[in-house]
Structure formats: C-alpha cells, structure tokens
Amino acid sequence: MKINIPLSVPSHAKADYIKNFKRATNHTSRLMLFAGDQKIEHLNDDFHGKDITSDDNNPEHLFQIASQSNIGVFAAQLGLIANYANDYRHVNYLVKLNSKTNIIADSKKDPLNALLSTIDQVVEFKKHSRLSIVGVGYTLYPGSEFENQMLAEVGKLIYEAHKHGLVFVLWVYLRGKAITKPKDAHLLAGAAGIAASLGADFVKLTYPDTPTKEKVQEIVNAAGRTGVVFSGGESVDPKKFLKTLSDQIKYGARGSATGRNIHQKPLDTAKKMVNAISAVVLANESAEDAHQIFLGKKKAKKALFNF
Numbered sequence: 001m002k003i004n005i006p007l008s009v010p011s012h013a014k015a016d017y018i019k020n021f022k023r024a025t026n027h028t029s030r031l032m033l034f035a036g037d038q039k040i041e042h043l044n045d046d047f048h049g050k051d052i053t054s055d056d057n058n059p060e061h062l063f064q065i066a067s068q069s070n071i072g073v074f075a076a077q078l079g080l081i082a083n084y085a086n087d088y089r090h091v092n093y094l095v096k097l098n099s100k101t102n103i104i105a106d107s108k109k110d111p112l113n114a115l116l117s118t119i120d121q122v123v124e125f126k127k128h129s130r131l132s133i134v135g136v137g138y139t140l141y142p143g144s145e146f147e148n149q150m151l152a153e154v155g156k157l158i159y160e161a162h163k164h165g166l167v168f169v170l171w172v173y174l175r176g177k178a179i180t181k182p183k184d185a186h187l188l189a190g191a192a193g194i195a196a197s198l199g200a201d202f203v204k205l206t207y208p209d210t211p212t213k214e215k216v217q218e219i220v221n222a223a224g225r226t227g228v229v230f231s232g233g234e235s236v237d238p239k240k241f242l243k244t245l246s247d248q249i250k251y252g253a254r255g256s257a258t259g260r261n262i263h264q265k266p267l268d269t270a271k272k273m274v275n276a277i278s279a280v281v282l283a284n285e286s287a288e289d290a291h292q293i294f295l296g297k298k299k300a301k302k303a304l305f306n307f
Contacts (some may be wrong), residue, residue, distance in 0.1 A: 016165025
C-alpha cells in the first residue's frame with residue numbers, strides 16, 4: 001500500500017498521518033466512510049418515518065452500527081461523538097467541522113455552513129478523550145455567493161489538519177442560485193479539481209446524472225491524488241445500490257460515503273449492508289457476490305473483518 005504524504009504534513013506528524021490514513025482506509029487506499037452527520041444536515045427527516053427502522057430515531061443506533069461493522073471511519077459532529085464515544089471506543093472517528101440545517105431552502109438563500117469546531121479543539125479533544133480520531137471533514141458549496149469565504153476557511157483548515165497528522169475529507173456540493181445542474185459530470189469534475197487544489201485527501205461528491213465510465217473518469221482524473229468517493233444518497237434497493245457502487249469502483253472511485261442506505265435499516269440488516277459495501281470497496285467483490293453477502297448466503301472474506 002503506497003500512501004501519498006502531502007508536503008503540508010510536517011516530518012514530526014508523518015507517523016501519525018500514516019497511522020490515521022491506514023486506519024481510515026482499513027490498510028488500503030480506499031475509504032469506507034459511514035456518515036452520521038445528517039442529524040444536523042437533514043434534521044429528523046432521515047431518522048424517523050416510513051420504511052425507516054424505529055431504532056434510527058435514537059442516535060445511539062449510529063454508534064452501534066459503527067462499532068459492530070467493518071467501517072473505515074464514522075463521521076459525526078464533535079458533540080455527538082463526545083456524548084456516545086466513551087461506550088464505543090474502538091471506532092475510528094472523523095469529526096465533521098461544519099454543518100447547517102435544511103430549514104432554509106437553497107432557492108431562498110445561498111448556503112453557508114457555520115464552523116462548529118476548530119482543528120485545535122479536535123486535537124485537544126483527541127488528546128484528553130484518547131479516542132481514535134483519524135480525521136476531520138468539512139462541507140464546501142461551490143456556486144454559493146459565500147464560496148469565497150468557505151474556500152479561504154477550508155484551505156486553512158486542511159493545512160492545520162495535516163500539521164497534526166489528520167486525514168481531511170472534503171464534502172463538495174454544488175449549491176446556490178447560480179447552480180442549475182448540480183449533477184453535471186463536467187461541473188463535478190471542476191468540484192473535484194477544487195478539492196485537489198485545496199489539498200484534501202478525499203473528496204465526497206454527488207454521483208452524476210446518467211453516469212458513464214467516461215464521465216466518472218473525468219471526475220476522478222480531475223481530482224488527481226485526492227481520492228473520490230460518491231455520496232450514497234437516499235435509500236434504494238440494496239442490490240441496485242451495490243451495483244452502482246461496484247461501477248463507481250471500477251471507474252476509479254476510491255471508496256464510498258454512505259449514511260441512509262445503512263442506518264435506516266435495523267441493526268442486523270445494517271451490519272450486513274456494511275459487510276456488503278466493504279466487500280465491494282475493500283476486496284473488489286462483484287456486486288452479485290456482495291449482494292449474496294448482504295442476504296447472508298455468502299461469507300465475506302475473513303481478513304476484511306479484523307476490527
């Protein structure tokens with residue numbers, strides 16, 4: 001496994017960066033990110049309602065899944081992690097630094113995410129909590145009238161995170177009144193290039209409309225050494241989800257970032273879904289074999305699940 005260590009990681013932090021990168025990627029170059037940051041982003045819409053397990057209304061459901069499954073990192077805000085992580089200490093955590101609710105529609109006001117935590121706070125929290133905090137994340141909205149403010153902020157944050165050996169995952173969503181085609185592959189390639197220019201280790205993007213190998217590879221190539229992962233989106237049939245994920249990996253994506261397609265399921269089913277996703281992302285299993293793992297008809301490779 002070859003790890004690209006950015007020059008923004010000083011010599012005294014290289015060992016920590018390598019350790020954190022290996023933990024985040026399960027000792028591969030691919031990221032299996034379990035997203036729990038929607039508690040702010042989507043309020044309770046994603047955690048209570050039709051076809052959503054009643055368990056999901058309790059935030060602890062997220063931590064139960066993360067602690068019993070083969071994820072790479074569990075992403076959530078610092079406050080949520082602080083409230084629950086003492087009971088789930090062997091999880092690798094990624095602290096989401098900024099968030100906003102969906103109460104004010106983007107059509108009414110261009111989005112701006114407030115910074116909830118600083119890098120210094122995360123480093124201090126990691127030191128006194130002794131949790132496995134391997135990285136931090138930030139959501140950027142190119143196309144928003146506030147993009148210049150967010151660009152300046154996140155550039156500094158990435159530099160500071162690397163200074164402390166932390167992995168940085170950048171959520172990049174094309175939003176604002178100026179954006180008419182947020183799933184346009186050419187525009188998403190531009191967003192990937194922004195992440196590369198800022199120095200992010202991974203970038204989380206929306207999957208393009210009518211995806212093809214050529215479209216996805218334009219995005220992946222534009223990201224350069226920044227690994228591309230696509231958001232899982234709304235819950236869909238597991239077989240369809242795994243086929244889409246398998247195509248993404250074949251086309252050059254370096255992992256997955258999945259929330260609703262995991263946590264809206266009961267614990268046992270959610271764990272099977274994680275096993276199936278990990279089989280595709282970490283072991284290059286086919287979508288068909290991964291679906292058999294989800295159904296419990298095939299065993300995952302044992303080496304994948306040494307956590």
